[in-house]
Amino acid sequence: xxxxxxxxxxxxxxLLIRVIRxxxxxxxxxxIDRIPIVMRPSNQPASRCCVYxxxxxxxxxxxxxxxxGVEDETDEAKPLREYLAExxxxxxxxxxxxxxAPVACYGCIESHYVITNACRACFxxxxxxxxxxxAITVGPKQAEIDHxxxxxCGKCTTVCPYKAIIRVxxxxxxxxxxxxxxxxxxGREWINxxxxxxxxxxxxxxxxxxxxxxSQIIEVIRAMKEGRRVVAMVAPAIIGQFPATLEQLAEGLRxxxxxxxxxxxxxxELTARNEAIEFFERMERGDHLMTSSCCPAYVEAVKKLIPxxxxxxxxxxxxxxxxxxxxxERDPECVTVFIGPCVAKRKEACSDPNVDYVMTFEELGxxxxxxxxxxxxxxxxxxxxxxxxxxxxxxxxxxxxxxILHEMSAGEGQTPPKIDGKLINPVDRKNMRMLxxxxxGKLPGNFLxxxxxxxxxxxxxxxxxxxxxxxxxxxxxxxxx
Amino acid sequence: MGNGxxxxxxxxxxxxxxxxxxxxxxxxxxxxxxxxxxxVDIVGRTCLGFCKDRxxxxxxxxxxxxxxxxxxxxxxxxxxxxxxxxxxxDAE
Numbered sequence: 378x379x380x381x382x383x384x385x386x387x388x389x390x391x392l393l394i395r396v397i398r399x400x401x402x403x404x405x406x407x408x409i410d411r412i413p414i415v416m417r418p419s420n421q422p423a424s425r426c427c428v429y430x431x432x433x434x435x436x437x438x439x440x441x442x443x444x445x446g447v448e449d450e451t452d453e454a455k456p457l458r459e460y461l462a463e464x465x466x467x468x469x470x471x472x473x474x475x476x477x478a479p480v481a482c483y484g485c486i487e488s489h490y491v492i493t494n495a496c497r498a499c500f501x502x503x504x505x506x507x508x509x510x511x512a513i514t515v516g517p518k519q520a521e522i523d524h525x526x527x528x529x530c531g532k533c534t535t536v537c538p539y540k541a542i543i544r545v546x547x548x549x550x551x552x553x554x555x556x557x558x559x560x561x562x563x564g565r566e567w568i569n570x571x572x573x574x575x576x577x578x579x580x581x582x583x584x585x586x587x588x589x590x591x592s593q594i595i596e597v598i599r600a601m602k603e604g605r606r607v608v609a610m611v612a613p614a615i616i617g618q619f620p621a622t623l624e625q626l627a628e629g630l631r632x633x634x635x636x637x638x639x640x641x642x643x644x645x646e647l648t649a650r651n652e653a654i655e656f657f658e659r660m661e662r663g664d665h666l667m668t669s670s671c672c673p674a675y676v677e678a679v680k681k682l683i684p685x686x687x688x689x690x691x692x693x694x695x696x697x698x699x700x701x702x703x704x705x706e707r708d709p710e711c712v713t714v715f716i717g718p719c720v721a722k723r724k725e726a727c728s729d730p731n732v733d734y735v736m737t738f739e740e741l742g743x744x745x746x747x748x749x750x751x752x753x754x755x756x757x758x759x760x761x762x763x764x765x766x767x768x769x770x771x772x773x774x775x776x777x778x779x780x781i782l783h784e785m786s787a788g789e790g791q792t793p794p795k796i797d798g799k800l801i802n803p804v805d806r807k808n809m810r811m812l813x814x815x816x817x818g819k820l821p822g823n824f825l826x827x828x829x830x831x832x833x834x835x836x837x838x839x840x841x842x843x844x845x846x847x848x849x850x851x852x853x854x855x856x857x858x
Numbered sequence: 859m860g861n862g863x864x865x866x867x868x869x870x871x872x873x874x875x876x877x878x879x880x881x882x883x884x885x886x887x888x889x890x891x892x893x894x895x896x897x898v899d900i901v902g903r904t905c906l907g908f909c910k911d912r913x914x915x916x917x918x919x920x921x922x923x924x925x926x927x928x929x930x931x932x933x934x935x936x937x938x939x940x941x942x943x944x945x946x947x948d949a950e
């Protein structure tokens with residue numbers, strides 16, 4: 378069944394539409410502090426314990442849309458319009474991209490294994506025998522787990538004839554590949570930015586919508602209102618995200634306030650070409666491995682947590698970096714906005730002078746909705762330049778490897794080294810260990826395409842359609858000659 | 859059974875509806891049981907116009923037989939309504 382459609386996602390998108398619409402109309406100052414009340418009026422049932430809590434959470438979510446995290450809050454009584462005024466003046470986008478709203482965080486229970494009331498306190502009691510730590514005792518009505526002894530091995534769950542023992546995960550912690558999101562003493566989750574790789578998996582995983590993303594949408598609208606030339610650099614994963622062709626998107630973006638659409642696939646052509654050359658050089662000099670470097674969450678993971686891998690990560694710039702250069706070479710005065718399904722690109726863009734802002738597909742969709750742009754009815758603009766089909770495939774798993782193979786086979790004169798490519802996808806706990814082993818030369822393969830999200834960029838936390846459908850659309854376009 | 863007796867299911871694929879959930883609805887056919895699928899005619903529409911005047915609260919919209927409008931449509935909600943309307947049709 379659909380996984381994308383849920384209340385948390387809907388609220389996120391609805392808030393974005395309201396903020397963008399208000400800011401475009403110039404009425405957001407008057408409206409923003411009312412949005413939580415308009416969306417959760419007291420005569421309607423609450424989603425959480427009461428409408429007041431719902432509204433408090435909406436306020437934090439709105440702070441995120443204005444680019445602020447919970448960490449920036451010094452005065453709880455500070456109204457949103459003051460945050461808005463600060464956001465409009467901000468010249469540097471926020472350095473961290475995620476935050477957790479403590480009021481929204483349910484504080485999921487710590488214990489991972491729970492004996493439910495399906496337990497019959499049976500005679501055989503296989504759970505007590507299977508437990509290596511003697512953590513389970515059986516009372517008159519049902520068995521109990523002593524959580525001070527339990528080591529979360531899960532053996533008891535497999536032996537219970539009633540299937541009475543279940544594992545209750547903490548969704549955000551479960552999703553986090555690096556263990557960066559953790560509880561404080563009160564049970565609320567916080568992100569440790571020393572180990573956070575900004576992949577955004579927690580954002581998607583939290584069923585209470587407590588993880589916030591700090592948006593840069595106010596800055597993008599400001600640039601548009603100032604009359605600057607704002608270039609939309611769209612990630613290859615964009616195809617299939619909207620019911621529209623690339624040509625229709627180009628026209629829609631123009632109507633939405635951008636001056637041009639630049640396919641990041643144009644940058645991907647350069648990445649593929651240079652990464653193929655780099656691979657050749659690295660194999661020549663005797664390296665056993667090279668990995669891709671276009672996924673910023675993976676690169677961050679290596680930087681922070683897999684030191685063994687550092688020297689094997691390709692030093693070729695990512696498609697976004699090349700695209701930013703292309704846009705600024707053409708017009709140094711333009712404002713560049715990368716638009717993709719990715720949270721971590723915001724982080725990557727922080728250190729790239731040629732990428733001014735980052736938007737997500739979700740935010741772009743909200744911008745189209747706020748401007749009432751109906752992509753399906755547009756004629757479409759002829760693309761200035763069609764990107765290489767192979768480069769258009771970067772957004773789906775194996776796309777990078779395919780593009781590099783294509784570049785190598787196109788190379789003349791030289792005999793390309795044998796490429797033994799492996800796809801490491803997604804970056805989760807298990808694959809973090811695999812990466813370490815690859816770095817140490819303990820696993821086969823000389824080229825790794827590493828993608829933090831399931832299915833590649835199309836599975837990003839801010840995608841609009843599911844990874845399978847998005848991936849199919851990307852692959853279809855990539856194969857079209 | 860001719861096409862005329864089929865239940866018309868119009869899914870709004872306007873950008874607003876699409877981002878608020880119609881991206882899932884466009885696959886409605888995949889989720890319908892074969893017996894139901896035989897009796898409906900599913901069409902995607904670029905915009906049914908219900909979100910006009912900035913009323914996007916109800917999006918995504920689905921319209922059945924040009925008279926019943928489902929607001930905040932989900933695959934489950936639409937399927938239920940299709941079943942109910944087919945039953946009505948059979949009773950007529």
